[in-house]
Amino acid sequence: MKNTLLIKNIGLLQTPVGSFSHKGAQQGENLKLQQAAVLIEDGIIKEISQDGMLPIGGEEAETIMDAEGQLVTPGLVEGHTHLVFGGYRQHEIPLKLKGATYLEILKAGGGILDTVRHTRQASFDQLYQKSFDFLDEMMALGVTTCEAKSGYGLDLENELKMLKVVKSLDENHPMDMVSTFMGAHAIPDEYKGRGDEFIQMLCQDVIPVVAEQGLAEFADVFCEDSVFDVPQSRTYMECAKAHGLGLKIHADEIEEIGGSELAGELAAVSAEHLIAIGEKGMAAMAKAGTTAMLLPATSFYLGKTFAPARRMIELGIPVAMASDFNPGSCPSLNLQFAINLGYLRYKLTPEEILTAVTINPACAIGRGSRVGTLEVGKQADLVIWDAPDMEMLCYRFGSNMATQVIKKGMLV
Numbered sequence: 001m002k003n004t005l006l007i008k009n010i011g012l013l014q015t016p017v018g019s020f021s022h023k024g025a026q027q028g029e030n031l032k033l034q035q036a037a038v039l040i041e042d043g044i045i046k047e048i049s050q051d052g053m054l055p056i057g058g059e060e061a062e063t064i065m066d067a068e069g070q071l072v073t074p075g076l077v078e079g080h081t082h083l084v085f086g087g088y089r090q091h092e093i094p095l096k097l098k099g100a101t102y103l104e105i106l107k108a109g110g111g112i113l114d115t116v117r118h119t120r121q122a123s124f125d126q127l128y129q130k131s132f133d134f135l136d137e138m139m140a141l142g143v144t145t146c147e148a149k150s151g152y153g154l155d156l157e158n159e160l161k162m163l164k165v166v167k168s169l170d171e172n173h174p175m176d177m178v179s180t181f182m183g184a185h186a187i188p189d190e191y192k193g194r195g196d197e198f199i200q201m202l203c204q205d206v207i208p209v210v211a212e213q214g215l216a217e218f219a220d221v222f223c224e225d226s227v228f229d230v231p232q233s234r235t236y237m238e239c240a241k242a243h244g245l246g247l248k249i250h251a252d253e254i255e256e257i258g259g260s261e262l263a264g265e266l267a268a269v270s271a272e273h274l275i276a277i278g279e280k281g282m283a284a285m286a287k288a289g290t291t292a293m294l295l296p297a298t299s300f301y302l303g304k305t306f307a308p309a310r311r312m313i314e315l316g317i318p319v320a321m322a323s324d325f326n327p328g329s330c331p332s333l334n335l336q337f338a339i340n341l342g343y344l345r346y347k348l349t350p351e352e353i354l355t356a357v358t359i360n361p362a363c364a365i366g367r368g369s370r371v372g373t374l375e376v377g378k379q380a381d382l383v384i385w386d387a388p389d390m391e392m393l394c395y396r397f398g399s400n401m402a403t404q405v406i407k408k409g410m411l412v
């Protein structure tokens, strides 16, 4: 007996189409079906109808949900988080308000290194429970697939602990998780002034273990002034690649030191942040087909400018947007806020934004064939919104606009 769910009375069903990264004009192309219905069988989309018609056999579905004439989109895909961490960093705010910068706090042994100390002290169970609760909150906000990075352990034992938390979350929480190894997130105290040696240690002792135990699909590095320079980032990424991991890089977040060009050179799947990117970096990314994983809430929280998203679309770079949830530069996991900023600060259209929070991040985390669009044969991850259209979602902010979240055909 198959599990069937019919969602009827959808005022507008809006989705990108196709399981590939959308760039240029395609970024703004969405399918829009009026008076639609979706029939789901065993967690997979079986049929989509429009114009008030119902899918064949729809009326016999085990469960029937009424979307009450509202907007339905694919479940949001969160392509960049630092979900698992010990402690919080609220004590940094008074320092920041007095003028201390993000990198100054890090150089003084705070910032990421403060979170490293708390994460090393935390047990697996503590980290698991805290992250589990974050995922509940995220899912209620419309996210159905989530990437999570390690990078607050910075040694073999604690990096594995973080990655095992993500694996366990994937097994036990309805959220689909994608794991990224980010051992090169900062230079830990015990390697202070010895960044090259730290990278060598990661390459020799950690990446091979992570890859062998299948604990990550991607590797990421913080390529930034006074963190990891371009040669160090290249060494780390080449090693990760040799061990079968897909490549990501935090590039041009604060200073433009060549990270986005390196992303292009190594054909990274995505480059993250890109607030300070220039024309050369964008040209390299466009040539390589690297996705720009933009994090507008971090620009907001650090008081920075916003990445040149419109120029990226013009140049044919696939644009994705994510929350960057982490305890320092963005302590918010609300991807709906990124939608608002994408509209008001990046000046993307509602259609481009939908692509940026569904199929483009899905492709950038290796899930494009399964999620990110509403099409027959794809996983039934979708959101019913308290909104008639995407314009309303882009315009309203600060409230949770998701009314119902359906994961693999089940109401969560």
Ligand SMILES: N=CN[C@@H](CCC(=O)O)C(=O)O
Pocket (backbone or CB within 6 Å): 082, 111, 112, 115, 222, 250, 253, 298, 324, 326, 327, 328, 329, 330
């Ligand atoms: N910039 C590097 N990493 C994170 C911040 C991590 C932290 O501050 O704890 C980011 O992407 O913003």
Ligand SMILES: [Zn+2]
Pocket (backbone or CB within 6 Å): 080, 081, 082, 250, 272, 324
């Ligand atoms: Zn990040």
